[in-house]
Amino acid sequence: MTRHHRSETTRSLISSAATLAFTGCILIGSPLRAQKFEPNYDEALVPKYELPPIVDAATAEEHDFNAAWGKRRKELLRLFGEQMYGSQPTTSFQVSCQKIESGKSAGGKALRQQFRQTISTDSGEHSIDLLVFTPQDASGPVPCFLGLNFYGNHTVAPDQEIEITQSWCRNSEDKGVKDNRATEAGRGTSSSRWPVELIVDAGFGVATVYCGDIDPDRHDEFQDGVHALFPEHRPSQEHPDRWGTISAWAWGLSRALDCIQQEVAEVDGNRVVVVGHSRLGKTALWTGATDTRFAAAISNDSGCGGAALSRRAIGETVGRINTVFPHWFCPNFKQYNENENALPIDQHQLVALLAPRPVYVASASEDLWADPRGEFLSAKLGSSIYVQLGTMGLALEEFPQPDTASVGRVSYHLRKGKHDINAWDWGHYIEFMKQL
Numbered sequence: 001m002t003r004h005h006r007s008e009t010t011r012s013l014i015s016s017a018a019t020l021a022f023t024g025c026i027l028i029g030s031p032l033r034a035q036k037f038e039p040n041y042d043e044a045l046v047p048k049y050e051l052p053p054i055v056d057a058a059t060a061e062e063h064d065f066n067a068a069w070g071k072r073r074k075e076l077l078r079l080f081g082e083q084m085y086g087s088q089p090t091t092s093f094q095v096s097c098q099k100i101e102s103g104k105s106a107g108g109k110a111l112r113q114q115f116r117q118t119i120s121t122d123s124g125e126h127s128i129d130l131l132v133f134t135p136q137d138a139s140g141p142v143p144c145f146l147g148l149n150f151y152g153n154h155t156v157a158p159d160q161e162i163e164i165t166q167s168w169c170r171n172s173e174d175k176g177v178k179d180n181r182a183t184e185a186g187r188g189t190s191s192s193r194w195p196v197e198l199i200v201d202a203g204f205g206v207a208t209v210y211c212g213d214i215d216p217d218r219h220d221e222f223q224d225g226v227h228a229l230f231p232e233h234r235p236s237q238e239h240p241d242r243w244g245t246i247s248a249w250a251w252g253l254s255r256a257l258d259c260i261q262q263e264v265a266e267v268d269g270n271r272v273v274v275v276g277h278s279r280l281g282k283t284a285l286w287t288g289a290t291d292t293r294f295a296a297a298i299s300n301d302s303g304c305g306g307a308a309l310s311r312r313a314i315g316e317t318v319g320r321i322n323t324v325f326p327h328w329f330c331p332n333f334k335q336y337n338e339n340e341n342a343l344p345i346d347q348h349q350l351v352a353l354l355a356p357r358p359v360y361v362a363s364a365s366e367d368l369w370a371d372p373r374g375e376f377l378s379a380k381l382g383s384s385i386y387v388q389l390g391t392m393g394l395a396l397e398e399f400p401q402p403d404t405a406s407v408g409r410v411s412y413h414l415r416k417g418k419h420d421i422n423a424w425d426w427g428h429y430i431e432f433m434k435q436l
């Protein structure tokens with residue numbers, strides 16, 4: 001069998017598997033395995049795998065399917081928490097949210113508001129800044145995107161009034177970060193990723209928090225950020241199922257939603273959509289899964305640990321991500337390095353945890369590290385639960401050509417180009433938002 005022939009066969013197996021999604025599906029690939037941590041980009045070398053079912057056949061037949069799904073959903077959420085992202089603390093905390101600044105932005109089209117949230121526990125206090133843009137001329141509360149940013153709120157718009165974060169940042173000349181401190185030079189340097197004008201022109205709001213304000217993106221044995229507020233809940237050898245950084249970021253997004261719901265009258269707190277790119281796209285899915293107050297979730301180029309199926313082990317793998325970013329997931333997840341078939345879960349089930357709320361998975365055609373095809377398969381397989389719940393699944397049947405978007409209750413697009421989030425992506429997210 002030629003390589004071309006083999007991959008076509010694999011492809012048709014995958015698409016028939018997609019229609020049979022709720023029983024576990026067996027996909028055939030080569031038994032060969034890429035060498036340790038050497039990325040594989042060859043479809044023909046995707047290992048043999050069997051995906052865990054979203055619901056088993058007996059559950060699918062249950063008379064009261066909604067109730068049966070509710071039970072199964074809880075079980076899946078527990079497994080993702082214990083085995084992958086890590087559980088969030090359940091002990092009490094206090095939170096206050098104060099407006100610290102407001103004014104006009106985006107050439108007068110947007111109202112800019114900044115809030116400082118202070119979270120306190122017996123172990124200390126921690127502050128997180130939230131930046132919100134809403135249309136200046138809105139006649140009532142608007143639906144709003146909420147997402148984390150990589151280098152500070154001041155990077156999302158060339159706006160002199162935005163507070164510069166005091167938190168640790170990864171050094172970057174392009175983003176104006178020196179000695180791990182953000183500077184004036186960073187203003188607006190990520191604005192191509194945050195098209196505020198496009199969003200407010202469409203009648204929506206957009207809010208953001210710097211991920212490092214919640215938990216700096218570095219491995220420090222979970223000492224800093226919000227981990228410091230809950231020292232009794234740190235991951236350890238005895239407790240390998242506790243929150244890593246992605247789970248901490250998700251928890252922080254839930255706090256930002258608290259603040260929006262309580263203090264931001266211009267936003268409709270029941271129509272806040274969590275969005276994120278890359279590591280922050282992994283976070284968006286986990287946030288939407290853990291906090292059902294979010295009306296929908298959008299994951300842009302989220303890859304391994306996000307929308308991409310772990311078992312395909314193509315591009316970035318579980319072993320590789322756990323080695324390079326040992327703090328993102330909980331310690332339990334490391335058991336699955338080079339051992340994805342032992343995972344009790346896979347990422348199509350994470351997409352399913354959003355159901356029946358709208359969910360959007362997006363990929364970029366040249367972003368092979370994030371495995372676009374694996375991201376599509378998760379969306380397609382995960383969408384089966386939407387159909388079973390009586391709503392619409394993903395309309396696309398096959399992995400599409402670049403620059404194809406299918407926007408609906410379960411959405412997917414493949415943008416032509418590199419790993420990034422840009423106005424083309426946002427244009428489709430705006431369309432998606434209109435169903436809320």
Ligand code: GCU
Binds near residue numbers: 277304316321369
């Ligand atoms: C790295 C990492 C990815 C991640 C990406 C990002 O490439 O391997 O998992 O998604 O960084 O967040 O930009």
